[in-house]
Amino acid sequence: MDKGEGALRMEKFQESMYQLIVETSTKLPKDVRRAIAKAKLRENAGTRAAMALTTIAENIQMADENVSPICQDTGMPTFKIKVPVGVNQLKMKEAIHRAIAQATKDGKLRPNSVDSLTGENSENNLGDGVPVIKFEQWEKDYIDVRLILKGGGCENKNIQYSLPCELEGLGRAGRDLDGIRKCILHAVFQAQGQGCSAGFIGVGIGGDRSSGYELAKEQLFRSVDDVNPNEELRKLEDYIMENANKLGIGTMGFGGETTLLGCKIGVMHRLPASFFVSVAYNCWAFRRLGVKVNPETGEIQEWLYQEGENIDFAKELEKSAQSVPAEGREIVLEAPLTEEQVRKLKVGDVVRINGMMYTGRDAIHKHLMDHDAPIDLNGQIIYHCGPVMLKDGNGNWHVKAAGPTTSIREEPYQGEIMKKFGIRAVIGKGGMGAKTLAALKEHGGVYLNAIGGAAQYYADCIKSVEGVDFLEFGIPEAMWHLRVENFTAVVTMDSHGNSLHEDVEKSSLEKLAQFKEPVFK
Numbered sequence: 001m002d003k004g005e006g007a008l009r010m011e012k013f014q015e016s017m018y019q020l021i022v023e024t025s026t027k028l029p030k031d032v033r034r035a036i037a038k039a040k041l042r043e044n045a046g047t048r049a050a051m052a053l054t055t056i057a058e059n060i061q062m063a064d065e066n067v068s069p070i071c072q073d074t075g076m077p078t079f080k081i082k083v084p085v086g087v088n089q090l091k092m093k094e095a096i097h098r099a100i101a102q103a104t105k106d107g108k109l110r111p112n113s114v115d116s117l118t119g120e121n122s123e124n125n126l127g128d129g130v131p132v133i134k135f136e137q138w139e140k141d142y143i144d145v146r147l148i149l150k151g152g153g154c155e156n157k158n159i160q161y162s163l164p165c166e167l168e169g170l171g172r173a174g175r176d177l178d179g180i181r182k183c184i185l186h187a188v189f190q191a192q193g194q195g196c197s198a199g200f201i202g203v204g205i206g207g208d209r210s211s212g213y214e215l216a217k218e219q220l221f222r223s224v225d226d227v228n229p230n231e232e233l234r235k236l237e238d239y240i241m242e243n244a245n246k247l248g249i250g251t252m253g254f255g256g257e258t259t260l261l262g263c264k265i266g267v268m269h270r271l272p273a274s275f276f277v278s279v280a281y282n283c284w285a286f287r288r289l290g291v292k293v294n295p296e297t298g299e300i301q302e303w304l305y306q307e308g309e310n311i312d313f314a315k316e317l318e319k320s321a322q323s324v325p326a327e328g329r330e331i332v333l334e335a336p337l338t339e340e341q342v343r344k345l346k347v348g349d350v351v352r353i354n355g356m357m358y359t360g361r362d363a364i365h366k367h368l369m370d371h372d373a374p375i376d377l378n379g380q381i382i383y384h385c386g387p388v389m390l391k392d393g394n395g396n397w398h399v400k401a402a403g404p405t406t407s408i409r410e411e412p413y414q415g416e417i418m419k420k421f422g423i424r425a426v427i428g429k430g431g432m433g434a435k436t437l438a439a440l441k442e443h444g445g446v447y448l449n450a451i452g453g454a455a456q457y458y459a460d461c462i463k464s465v466e467g468v469d470f471l472e473f474g475i476p477e478a479m480w481h482l483r484v485e486n487f488t489a490v491v492t493m494d495s496h497g498n499s500l501h502e503d504v505e506k507s508s509l510e511k512l513a514q515f516k517e518p519v520f521k
């Protein structure tokens with residue numbers, strides 16, 4: 001007889017998992033909040049980085065209050081579970097699946113599971129390999145469940161090095177601690193602002209390609225302020241924290257004092273021929289939590305990651321009343337835009353937008369290359385955004401979370417699409433490349449950087465949903481017609497050939513080169 005099946009009450013366990021999912025998606029853990037508050041203190045008032053961090057703080061506060069997703073990309077739900085022998089893992093898995101589907105229905109998770117071949121969204125966050133659930137047995141008398149919701153933008157910035165190698169700015173990285181040091185610094189550099197910096201990194205030294213990444217991700221379950229028991233790794237973590245912050249990439253890649261909020265390093269054995277350094281990059285919206293669950297009643301006995309002070313961002317915000325950087329001008333824009341209006345904008349300007357904008361991300365950019373647009377986009381603004389949406393009983397759509405997505409993925413399409421349809425502005429995050437910059441100049445367009453992860457902050461600017469096209473692409477990929485008020489973003493690429501992203505990348509590469517000489521012998 002299966003002892004476990006009768007023992008753990010699955011209905012209650014499902015409820016506990018639902019609570020864990022909702023809490024993880026909507027409320028940042030205490031250690032992460034402290035790291036963000038500390039970063040905010042370090043930035044000088046009036047800079048773009050300080051403005052971005054104020055928006056982030058406001059967003060965290062709004063997510064607390066609304067019990068809504070901190071970021072619209074609620075990530076790949078990844079559970080790590082330790083169970084006493086005899087508990088039925090198959091039933092637990094089913095209960096977790098039901099909790100995931102429920103949280104998706106309630107707008108606490110975005111439908112994020114897409115068939116890789118057909119592009120079809122499963123709509124309930126379930127699918128082949130989704131969610132990720134990893135079980136381990138142990139001798140203790142409780143169930144330990146940890147959950148991380150790691151978004152796609154930061155996942156794309158993970159990187160794996162195979163030593164020895166040559167690294168841009170740093171030269172040769174050998175098979176030793178100093179080579180590892182170089183890889184980690186390079187990993188922070190190559191992410192720039194695209195994974196919604198300031199970020200946290202987990203590093204795995206050794207293993208094979210998959211166990212190395214696994215180890216790197218395992219580090220993200222460590223508390224931000226724990227101390228590595230391995231003395232050499234502790235020193236390396238401290239070194240990285242101190243020096244990665246000298247790269248000047250800053251929040252959102254706007255430049256600034258804080259680029260990295262946490263660094264945790266683990267090590268395992270390797271094969272003689274392989275030497276991997278795997279780095280898992282997590283955005284500031286570092287959503288991970290855990291619970292201890294009673295293996296019979298299924299109830300939560302204790303929440304994990306609760307040590308230390310809890311930062312109340314409402315109070316923090318009272319201390320810093322600024323929201324506009326002194327660095328640039330502030331300009332109010334009413335969409336649609338004319339070429340003349342757009343040509344007046346310069347890198348560093350802060351714009352506040354009123355009127356309509358239309359979401360468009362990966363599927364739509366690809367589609368528009370060889371199809372007509374469903375509406376007239378002349379003079380319009382495209383927002384790189386895949387929101388969390390809920391439909392009410394009357395069939396009306398409501399925005400639950402709506403921050404920007406990483407724009408660089410649209411680099412192969414953006415310039416051509418702007419010219420083809422007369423689009424004047426695109427809003428996203430992380431910046432775009434040379435091809436888009438040239439098109440902005442030629443056509444008269446502008447790139448506006450919104451604050452990545454600030455999904456509640458931007459949802460609040462959206463006053464109504466006036467239509468939707470391409471719903472067949474799934475909720476995140478559809479074209480939502482949004483009426484906004486006071487939507488704030490920063491001009492980071494203008495029609496005069498200037499790009500803040502290009503500048504920050506160049507200056508951070510120069511700074512990276514100062515770490516070329518050996519440190520750990």
Ligand SMILES: O=C(O)C[C@H](O)C(=O)O
Nearest residue numbers: 073151152153386405406
């Ligand atoms: O998918 C999204 O909405 C955002 C994504 O996590 C990103 O950072 O690009």
Ligand code: SF4
Nearest residue numbers: 071151153196283453
């Ligand atoms: S948009 Fe930014 S904050 Fe949100 S999941 Fe992507 S990288 Fe993280």
